Amino acid sequence: MRKAILIMAVLALVAPLAACAAPGETPPVKDTVTAGTPQVVEKFITATPGPTAKPKRPNVVRATFGPGDVPTLDPAVAQDTSSITVVEECFVGLTRLDEVTSELHPGMATRWDVSADGKTYTFHLRKDVPWVKYDGAKKAVVKVQDCKGKDRMVTAYDFEYGIVRAVKPETVSPYAYVLNFAIEGAEEFYTGKSTDPATVGVKALDEWTLEVKFLEPAAYNANIIGLWTAMPAPKWVIEGDDCTEARGERWIEAGFYQTFGPFTLKEWIHDSTLTIVRNPFWPGDEWTPQPKVDEVTFSMLDENPAMAEFEAGNLDATGAPSTDIDRIKADPKLSKLLVIAPILCTYFYGFNTKAPVVNDVRVRRALSMAIDRKALVENVLKGGQEPAQWLARPGLAAAPTMNTHPDLGAKFNPAEAKKLLDEYLKEKNTTADKLDIVLMYNTMTTHQQIAEFVQQQWKNNLGINVKLTSQEWKVFLQTTKGKDTPQIYRMGWCLDYPDANNFTREAVASGGSNNPVDENGNPQGGLMWKNDKFEKLVVSAAREQDPKKRVELYAQAEQILCYEDAAIIPLYWYTRVTVTQPWIKRTFAVGGHERYEHWEVLQDK
């Protein structure tokens, strides 16, 4: 026993040293990336730039994900940014959202017919897309053959299988509910009321025609069927067939992962890097062209190490850490690489409208109007965020914009705020410094800085001393969804799909994420707020077909939410601060899921 320990310890120490003694015999580094990829060469050439002629720049993009492993590559199970980014590069849905304009384009379906009642959609698929995988031995992307040796093409049956699989309870898809709400029979199948997959309203009529029955004649049906959750899946890999071994939940590992989109998975070193490689068999179309770059490597790094790698020339694009923004702006070289792009998220505070003091709308409105959001953005956040006046961030379909509605919602007006508060104080016969108000956020430096700024604003503009308190994230989530919701609490909302409905209705309407209700529809936590006029407005806005009328309906709803009832305090609309090397031509995805088929490596820069 003792010997074994000793030998192991000695081995661990000596083995590396022994090999190191003869560096001439060991080939150049192969440790991080597979040998033979041009990337390795690049890594060490850029690390030691010399005066000799510039070598050709490898046609690869080196990007980052946040720290920690990519949770999954299974389209049915994905729910986070990095997973979805890879899935949407490896798969293409029936429809596909433009990552910059949020417009809906054809994807695998070249066209679709809608029935007279607006519920049944018939999708016509393109017939020239084969399933592929990366073959490690051949070091190439290869087409997948069936048991008869014929190329497997992506068919309507694969879509039917993929969508039904997503709503199958055994798949435990956390995102299945989006399909459950939209597709006929999906919820019954998910909850086990029906065990027959044929009862789900998705049916392949033939190899190239897919019929989907929706529950509502909603405008966003075609959007939902293009979501990553509704991607096709390779049944033969997951469940096995005569010539393929079943991989079950393990089908998403490199070498087994079968896809058909512009890229496919080449290598996945868990917790470290993930590489996708160009799929030469993706035929491309106007909106999802064949990629110009050969590979994209994602390093899973925290913001600060990623910034260091970027400055060392080893990364092509990354987010800039907020602590570095001032330095980057002042740096003559880095400042040219800095781009601040909008991202469809909103940062806001919610009121527990049933809690003492803030159950009076005058107090809520006064608090909201007493915050100088411009100063918050310029002095605290510094990332070019936009001061928010309402919830549904401009850029979403049907959301009001600052151009069309400059005076909508909550605006900084300390005098008016003071007047409102004084009215309340006089009625209650008390003074501002005696008001007992708690503001809660989840423990994180940025949230604390914002809360401290807001605290100061309320002190200066209203004379109110607000108490700040914080909770760990999961505890905070429980607190703010239950009866103990504090008077004011921090929240944020990012899009699931780019429509104002996702914000104004799903985030805050009665029964929404921040406004939970019990089974009888009574407020249960969060905002504890219900305004019948607001509810009617958001429902009719969802059903309205005329885009201009929709904007007006949402604008009216937002006016109730942010001003008349002041149930929330919108603070700012998010931006993303990025740095990109000068030789990269790229797009900026508003939803955060980049599309690298639109990126390019320029040789002459």
Add this chain to the structure above:
Amino acid sequence: MARFIVRRLLWMFVVLFVVSLITFVLMHAVPGGPFDTDKPVPDEVMANLNAHYHLDWPLWRQYVQYVYDILVPRLTTQRPTPSLLESYLIDVKIGNVYFRWMNFGPSYASKSRTVNDIFRDQLPVSAQLGVMALAVAVAVGVPMGILAALRQNTIFDYLGMAVAIFGVSVPVIVLGPILVWVFGVTLKWLPPTGWGAKPPYLLGVLPRQVSLDYFKFAAMPAVALGLGSSAVLARLMRASLLQVIREDYIRTARAKGLAEQLVITRHALKNAMIPVATVLGPMFAMLVTGTFVTEQIFGIPGLGKYFITSITNRDYPVIMGTVLLFAVILVLANVAVDIAYAFLDPRIRLS
């Protein structure tokens, strides 16, 4: 000796049982669950998730099942379909039978992996780094402490202790980014982040290929991590050696005319190593199972972050797995320390 080790290993199972029970109770006592998010999923989805991972069972049954899955081997004759719920650390085919043993469960957060996958891929990285950091700590700390003690109240002593205090008081979170900035970004001598080896590992721990570049990746994190520990060792070594050289038996050794060098190496140092060996055990366990901050700064795919993120994610199987793993290594390291005592001090008998 053999009896001693067997007895200690039996005690280890008692320790592990107690540790697992306490951890299990504590983690379920903390509010919030693994599937709580700011956009709550509908009740039927939450119910399905909980049912899939047996979180709807009473706690005692969940615990019993957890222990059962680890301890009881499964034997099948049919090749099982890969599954995240049924993933075993030991999975071999003996004759016609598949022998599968020790299932530590799936990860709820990393939805494509199991605790065993995390052990297989991440522990070796942490272990490699930890051993190198420990080597740095010993190589720097012990000689520095010896020198400081032998040349007490000279410039060596003051310099050595100044370095030690610097090492203790400048944490990795400061030293790390400075190293990255100087050697990675400005001089470009070393890669700022990353690790020079990838799975699968030789014997489950060693890198398959070791070249100069492997050490280029390891240099900064090993130094950053090792320096802090070296300071602890240096101060301990100095204090311990100072005490030992005042003992009677050292005076005896000198009186019988033994050369000073032999007095120190053969008599004083051996005894003075005992307190150092005592801290080396836990230090080894700490370094080898990974360190959150160092891994984060240098972008190292180690195990350290799972100790932290599993708790914030309420990723129950990963919490249990990492805690138990740490407990095993700590117990084993302490057994090794006890064995070392017997060598360092002939008066100590293990039986």
